[in-house]
Amino acid sequence: xxxxxxxxxxxxxxxxxxxxxxxxxxxxxxNVSFRIEDNEPQVFTVIGESxxxxxxxxxxxxxxxxxxxxxxxxxxxxxxxxxxxxxRRIFMKDVQPIFQNPFEAFNPxxxxxxxxxxxxxxxxxxxxxxxxxxxxxxxxxxVGLSIGEVRGRFPHExxxxxxxxxxxxxxxxxxxxxxxxxxxVSMVDASLRMSIVNLFRxxxxxxxxxxxxxxxxxxxxxxxxxxxxxxxxxxxxESGSARVVLENPQHSxxxxxxxxxxxxxxxxxxVLTGDSAASQQARASPHPQIDNLEPQVR
Amino acid sequence: xxxVFRDLFRYNGEFAIGFMxxxxxxxxxxxxxxxxxxxxxxxLVAMDAPPSAEYVFGTNSRGQDIFWQLxxxxxxxxxxxxxxxxxxRILSLAIGLISGYAGGAVDRVLMSVNDTFIVIPLFPxxxxxxxxxxxDMTWFVxxxxxxxxxWAYDARLIRSVMISLRTREFTNTSVFSGxxxxxxxxxxxxxxxxxxxxxTFMNNMNWSIGLEVTLAVLGFTDVDxxxxxxxxxxxxxxxxxxxxxxxxxxxxxLFVTLTFIGLFLLSISxxxxxxxxxxxxxxxxx
Amino acid sequence: xxxISGSPLDENSYVLETRALRAYYRMKYFGIDREVRAxxxxxxxxxxxEIYGIAGESSCGKTTFIKAIAAAxxxxxxxxxGHVNYNFINNDLYALPSKERSAIRWRHLSxxxxxxxxxxxxxxxxxxxxxxxxxxxxHMGRSEFEQEVKRHLERLRxxxEILRAYPHExxxxxxxxxxIALATLCKPEFIIADExxxxxxxxxxxDVLAMIRETQSEFGSSMIFVTHDLAVHANIxxxxxxxxxxxxxxxxxxxxxxxxxxxxxxxxxxxxxxxIGDIHPRNALTGSPPSLADPPKGCRFHPRCPLAMEICRHExxxxxxxxxxxxxxxFAASATVQPTSDEKPQHPEALETVR
Numbered sequence: 001x002x003x004x005x006x007x008x009x010x011x012x013x014x015x016x017x018x019x020x021x022x023x024x025x026x027x028x029x030x031n032v033s034f035r036i037e038d039n040e041p042q043v044f045t046v047i048g049e050s051x052x053x054x055x056x057x058x059x060x061x062x063x064x065x066x067x068x069x070x071x072x073x074x075x076x077x078x079x080x081x082x083x084x085x086x087x088r089r090i091f092m093k094d095v096q097p098i099f100q101n102p103f104e105a106f107n108p109x110x111x112x113x114x115x116x117x118x119x120x121x122x123x124x125x126x127x128x129x130x131x132x133x134x135x136x137x138x139x140x141x142x143v144g145l146s147i148g149e150v151r152g153r154f155p156h157e158x159x160x161x162x163x164x165x166x167x168x169x170x171x172x173x174x175x176x177x178x179x180x181x182x183x184x185v186s187m188v189d190a191s192l193r194m195s196i197v198n199l200f201r202x203x204x205x206x207x208x209x210x211x212x213x214x215x216x217x218x219x220x221x222x223x224x225x226x227x228x229x230x231x232x233x234x235x236x237x238e239s240g241s242a243r244v245v246l247e248n249p250q251h252s253x254x255x256x257x258x259x260x261x262x263x264x265x266x267x268x269x270x271v272l273t274g275d276s277a278a279s280q281q282a283r284a285s286p287h288p289q290i291d292n293l294e295p296q297v298r
Numbered sequence: 299x300x301x302v303f304r305d306l307f308r309y310n311g312e313f314a315i316g317f318m319x320x321x322x323x324x325x326x327x328x329x330x331x332x333x334x335x336x337x338x339x340x341x342l343v344a345m346d347a348p349p350s351a352e353y354v355f356g357t358n359s360r361g362q363d364i365f366w367q368l369x370x371x372x373x374x375x376x377x378x379x380x381x382x383x384x385x386x387r388i389l390s391l392a393i394g395l396i397s398g399y400a401g402g403a404v405d406r407v408l409m410s411v412n413d414t415f416i417v418i419p420l421f422p423x424x425x426x427x428x429x430x431x432x433x434d435m436t437w438f439v440x441x442x443x444x445x446x447x448x449w450a451y452d453a454r455l456i457r458s459v460m461i462s463l464r465t466r467e468f469t470n471t472s473v474f475s476g477x478x479x480x481x482x483x484x485x486x487x488x489x490x491x492x493x494x495x496x497x498t499f500m501n502n503m504n505w506s507i508g509l510e511v512t513l514a515v516l517g518f519t520d521v522d523x524x525x526x527x528x529x530x531x532x533x534x535x536x537x538x539x540x541x542x543x544x545x546x547x548x549x550x551x552l553f554v555t556l557t558f559i560g561l562f563l564l565s566i567s568x569x570x571x572x573x574x575x576x577x578x579x580x581x582x583x584x
Numbered sequence: 585x586x587x588i589s590g591s592p593l594d595e596n597s598y599v600l601e602t603r604a605l606r607a608y609y610r611m612k613y614f615g616i617d618r619e620v621r622a623x624x625x626x627x628x629x630x631x632x633x634e635i636y637g638i639a640g641e642s643s644c645g646k647t648t649f650i651k652a653i654a655a656a657x658x659x660x661x662x663x664x665x666g667h668v669n670y671n672f673i674n675n676d677l678y679a680l681p682s683k684e685r686s687a688i689r690w691r692h693l694s695x696x697x698x699x700x701x702x703x704x705x706x707x708x709x710x711x712x713x714x715x716x717x718x719x720x721x722x723h724m725g726r727s728e729f730e731q732e733v734k735r736h737l738e739r740l741r742x743x744x745e746i747l748r749a750y751p752h753e754x755x756x757x758x759x760x761x762x763x764i765a766l767a768t769l770c771k772p773e774f775i776i777a778d779e780x781x782x783x784x785x786x787x788x789x790x791d792v793l794a795m796i797r798e799t800q801s802e803f804g805s806s807m808i809f810v811t812h813d814l815a816v817h818a819n820i821x822x823x824x825x826x827x828x829x830x831x832x833x834x835x836x837x838x839x840x841x842x843x844x845x846x847x848x849x850x851x852x853x854x855x856x857x858x859x860i861g862d863i864h865p866r867n868a869l870t871g872s873p874p875s876l877a878d879p880p881k882g883c884r885f886h887p888r889c890p891l892a893m894e895i896c897r898h899e900x901x902x903x904x905x906x907x908x909x910x911x912x913x914x915f916a917a918s919a920t921v922q923p924t925s926d927e928k929p930q931h932p933e934a935l936e937t938v939r
Contacts (some may be wrong), residue, residue, distance in 0.1 A: 049785035050756075064470070085478065092474055104467035114888075115319050115475050122476025159872035160642065170475065189641035190812060191849075194856045195868030216786060219858035223866070246860055260787040262815040264857040265842065 011070035048231035096171035102163035123174035161192030316563025347397035363488035377501035385445035398460025415450035500565035593852030607664035716918035757788035836910035
């Protein structure tokens with residue numbers, strides 16, 4: 001089967017904020033379209049600040065939230081037409097998530113290997129406990145861990161970096177063709193951050209998995225991505241090849257984002273000034289709009 | 299489980315005291331099975347005898363031995379509280395889980411029913427029921443009625459916990475691990491909800507015993523089943539305070555107060571034990 | 585005990601000095617005793633009018649360290665040993681009676697925290713929060729105080745209207761600015777900033793950092809600035825201390841630490857920073873940060889260290905001055921660089937071996 005792996009056509013999501021006096025509509029995602037081809041695995045990055053709608057977009061791609069307008073096709077199938085537990089399971093075999101906070105990704109009262117074995121049981125032919133462990137171990141090996149390191153462990157016994165790698169290993173067990181990673185490194189310590197990001201490269205190159213990498217961090221985005229889109233208040237303001245866009249952003253918002261990235265080269269004092277356009281603006285309006293509404297999704 | 303119990307007993311003063319008090323109470327209640335007298339028989343022993351070697355807690359104006367009366371009363375009162383708590387916990391767990399998990403219209407309907415029950419003035423309603431039912435208002439019917447009225451507050455609590463659990467990230471991990479929703483609820487979420495059920499169990503017992511005593515003292519219950527409230531009711535009827543038969547009031551009041559304290563201590567020590575943070579700290583070392 | 589740093593500055597120019605500070609969490613739960621050595625022998629000082637950065641990963645003890653210097657110690661956290669001296673009290677913080685200790689807060693010592701919502705009372709307008717925090721420290725009349733608050737906001741180029749707002753009506757960046765205004769109102773000598781910009785978006789972060797920098801230099805306060813983000817340190821701090829597993833492993837002028845990191849952990853952290861325009865592969869450290877309840881013997885970094893030697897497994901390297909104003913706790917670094925001659929290479933309390 002050729003054709004796009006993932007295709008978004010005019011996808012929008014509107015939330016209603018109901019008050020006693022009138023309702024307000026809030027466009028979390030506004031008319032987003034892009035496609036990821038099936039034959040070339042890639043790291044596709046969605047960049048945005050809080051309130052840009054990037055998490056809502058990820059949840060729609062994961063079929064956890066239905067778009068209010070537009071269509072999402074995965075391997076030619078409209079996600080909205082997917083009905084029933086069986087169809088959902090087939091979809092989940094192909095598309096797996098990685099979430100932001102590795103400490104929250106596993107139930108603190110349960111052992112982490114449980115999720116690995118459960119995934120293996122539900123999405124692979126493995127049945128016996130030895131087969132299940134072998135499947136989990138194979139996935140863990142890909143992220144530089146082994147079943148011995150996680151067997152019987154509770155989440156709080158592992159570090160954030162380990163947990164995030166276990167989460168990635170779990171996502172790999174079904175052999176997905178796409179992984180949606182929502183801010184996967186923002187809660188991971190600096191010394192381990194690059195190991196996660198490097199892992200994405202390996203997954204793309206060796207396992208041919210496409211990765212949708214959702215982040216606010218331009219530097220890791222530049223380091224790992226093939227293509228990017230930059231979102232602001234639900235809309236895509238700029239898209240294209242990651243290197244081209246980030247080296248020479250065209251849209252004023254992209255330029256603003258890039259200019260705000262702090263360079264890790266020390267300048268000594270006095271380089272930071274409060275006179276940038278954004279700070280003037282922020283100071284001029286005493287009641288900036290509540291711009292980071294990310295409604296909790298049922 | 300046994301290790302948990304042992305550690306609670308050893309390191310948690312509230313638990314140890316509460317547990318010992320409840321053991322004494324249960325022990326006293328259990329001796330009712332060896333009572334030489336039937337609970338409702340009267341004029342069996344000398345009337346109005348103060349506590350002595352023969353009658354440890356004295357006797358009352360109806361010729362009953364207060365100690366043996368008290369054993370029956372405690373047994374019935376505890377059983378009453380237990381049944382109310384049990385039934386109302388089942389109700390609040392079921393309604394809280396369904397409401398929190400289903401959401402939408404189901405949630406709205408259940409919660410409006412729930413809120414109605416929260417705001418109903420209980421005491422006038424129970425008195426009204428007593429006047430309507432009269433002789434049909436047995437001890438067991440009262441327990442059922444109170445259970446039917448006592449679930450609402452905790453159902454709302456369980457619902458809110460369920461809602462927050464459902465938005466936790468690990469729920470999504472479970473979904474994408476291929477687990478079905480009923481399974482996620484029972485295996486992933488119930489461990490967070492059950493401790494609430496246990497801890498509110500004690501509180502609910504206290505609440506129902508307190509209400510039963512109040513109703514009984516005023517005579518709005520079936521006074522032929524000996525309960526703590528019933529004993530105080532009969533003491534009132536015979537103006538025991540005026541006649542100086544203080545022991546008729548004193549011992550029931552003492553024991554019901556001890557029961558309250560014991561259940562309360564157990565409830566707060568459970569709370570400390572089930573607090574997720576301290577639970578995790580302990581898990582980290584076991 | 586004599587002065588512990590190799591700095592030629594005299595003691596009076598220090599605003600804060602800690603000596604061999606140890607702060608442990610001691611817990612007793614249902615029969616399990618546990619000791620977490622979150623701050624384990626930190627000696628450092630902060631000079632007048634400087635921003636001292638503390639970098640480190642989560643659970644390296646940096647939060648505990650600032651709790652210790654802010655006198656915010658509550659059980660199970662305990663100060664086990666060491667001193668915290670401020671020049672404005674001329675004394676050890678923990679030698680003061682607790683009443684005087686709390687009187688220092690806000691007047692001499694204030695904080696900017698990560699979650700502004702923890703500071704700003706959600707049901708009170710901002711001007712009420714200003715009153716709650718600062719009024720009794722300012723020793724002035726109410727109208728005078730209000731004028732002072734307005735003047736202060738003007739100086740920080742914040743609109744006076746925010747005083748009438750509730751916290752939830754302000755954006756995250758504005759709330760954090762309000763917290764900065766609140767922390768600097770009494771012109772304290774010392775400000776502790778704990779991840780003040782971590783929760784903010786990048787564009788806002790840059791402006792808030794600029795505001796912190798400007799405010800600090802205007803009032804001449806000293807500041808400890810804690811964040812795990814090295815890029816932030818590069819842009820705001822004068823000197824930088826790197827913490828690892830409860831200890832300071834390297835400390836120096838920020839520019840020196842970045843251009844010439846001597847501790848392998850620092851070197852790794854700096855080398856792994858991604859930069860736009862550079863796709864050169866970055867390596868990650870193997871292993872995980874150690875548990876502070878059971879840290880490795882010797883140098884706590886040795887299990888992950890590419891340069892680990894035999895001695896690292898047994899002995900704890902002391903923080904040694906290896907270049908001007910640049911201290912490093914590493915045997916490998918000390919072996920390649922001669923300590924600057926006119927100073928004692930080690931201070932005794934850091935030589936205590938680990939249990």
